[in-house]
Amino acid sequence: MTTPSAPLTLPHLIGLVTFAASMATGQVLFKLGALKAPPAEGLGGWVALVLQPVVLAALALYAASTLLWLWLLQRIPLTTAYPFAALAFLLVPFGGWLFFKEPLNARYLLGVALILSGVVVTSASR
Numbered sequence: 001m002t003t004p005s006a007p008l009t010l011p012h013l014i015g016l017v018t019f020a021a022s023m024a025t026g027q028v029l030f031k032l033g034a035l036k037a038p039p040a041e042g043l044g045g046w047v048a049l050v051l052q053p054v055v056l057a058a059l060a061l062y063a064a065s066t067l068l069w070l071w072l073l074q075r076i077p078l079t080t081a082y083p084f085a086a087l088a089f090l091l092v093p094f095g096g097w098l099f100f101k102e103p104l105n106a107r108y109l110l111g112v113a114l115i116l117s118g119v120v121v122t123s124a125s126r
Contacts, residue, residue, distance in 0.1 A: 015072050016084035022065040024091030029058035083122040
């Protein structure tokens with residue numbers, strides 16, 4: 001069964017951007033959880049890490065994001081949807097910069113521009 005290749009609708013676009021943003025948010029939550037926990041050593045350390053509320057929230061967000069992704073893939077082609085997943089590659093480092101004071105440099109910003117260009121080009125071709 002193939003997915004129709006109809007143009008992106010506003011709900012699809014909102015869903016795709018929400019998917020990327022939720023994946024990026026999950027990564028920031030994972031980092032926060034990793035920083036709050038002692039180093040995970042042995043089974044008990046890993047269990048303590050995973051059971052932190054912030055890590056559980058990240059896992060729940062990933063589960064919800066997966067459901068959203070499946071809903072999107074029922075409605076739009078993978079070749080249309082997948083470039084939007086790359087938006088997470090833009091958002092995660094910005095989250096690192098914003099919340100953890102991680103540095104961003106000119107090379108990163110150039111990469112952001114290239115990724116955005118690719119998303120625009122691939123979504124406009126549909």
